[in-house]
Amino acid sequence: MDNEIEVIEKGALLNLPNTLKFLNLTNNKIVFGEYIQDLGNLKGLHTLIVGGSYIPYNFSLFYPSGGLKYCGMRKGTISETVDQEELATHRIDEYIKSISVPPYLSRLSMAYNGMVYTLNNITFAENNLTSADVRGNVFTNLVGPIRGLHKLKFLTLDDCHIHHVSDTFFDYFPELEQLSFFQNFLGYTLLEDVHGNLFQSLKNLISLDLSTNGIIILNRPVFKNMNNLKNLLLSGNRLGLVNFTIAHLKQLETLDLKNNEIRTLGPHTWAEINQINKGRAPLKLDLSYNPIGCDCNNFEFLQWLTESPELMNSSKYRYYCELQHQTDNYKAVIEKLRKQCISHEGLFAIVTCTTVILMLVILFALAYRFR
Secondary structure: OOOOOOOOOOOHHHHOOOOOOEEEOOOOOOOOOHHHHHHHHOOOOOEEEOOOOOOOEEOOOOOOOOOOEEOOEEOOEEOOOOOHHHHHOOEHHHOOOEEOOOOOOOEEEOOOOOOEOEEOOEEEOOOOOOEEEOOOOEOOEEOOOEEOOOOOOEEEOOOOOOOEEOOOOOOOOOOOOEEEOOOOOOHHHHHHOOOOOOOOOOOOOOEEEOOOOOOOOOOOOOOOOOOOOOEEEOOOOOOOOOOOOOOOOOOOOEEEOOOOOOOOOOHHHHHHHHHHHOOOOOOEEEOOOOEEOOOHHHHHHHHHHHOOHHHHOOOHHHOEEOOOOOOOOHHHHHHHHHHHHHHHHHHHHHHHHHHHHHHHHHHHHHHHHOO
């Protein structure tokens, strides 16, 4: 590691011993080349770490090639020195159709490796890869399908500037259990996923992280077929309404909705959560740092919320009321609101009865006058 290696000649990897199990090439800038096809000869390799720097660049489509085109990073965005459309259409499959993988490689880390690609129709040779971490690269479009990763269980795509994922990208990930999309831009893609096709093939998924993706709406069937899902992380988005269905997620243990724009949960969501909780440990629902509506119209939801100790105990001081200065804890505010709503109900009943009586008196008087 830390050698600033950029080029590996074809055949160089064949000189490495078959007993090599761990290879760390962190903080180098290794470009793709014909040596890729030699990876399959590293028969003893179990772990490969090719983490790079935070400065992305375009890999050359042809090897060898004269020079690399570098581009700097400016506050998390690609610098103007490289054309955005060119980056978005730079496809890895234009160079290589099948990627050779060490046959017993189980863990691959290529975090912050400077890759700028649209991932489109890639096939991996037979392999035993179970974990892949490619966070911190620039994969604007995930088109796919990606074939050959049938044993992959853990996939990390955090901070990859992802804007679009096709419905077929995950068609060949039958064993995937943990998928992380933390800090990307999937809001529009998920908005368009009306029929829940995006994740429909991930039937064995246990953990899904969609935190900090600018998500505004999730359609009802977005998590269909995910009957084994245990952890669903949606914090740091812009959700104002929870209308996606979770009734079928019988294994769900954690639903993280903190730091969104949620004012209330609809009765159908309470019912689904209550249904999930029957005969098992209660679901850990986190609604902290949301602008909960503390008014009489939202009283039934607030009552349900405060009567669910598994929701309030661990994070009760992180719950607050929308447009209301809160000095007491959340339950104290609810108690004040309870009295206020009851008094309003009583006043409403009195006014209603008085109005009805007055109308009857007027009608009786008119009837008597014109008898």
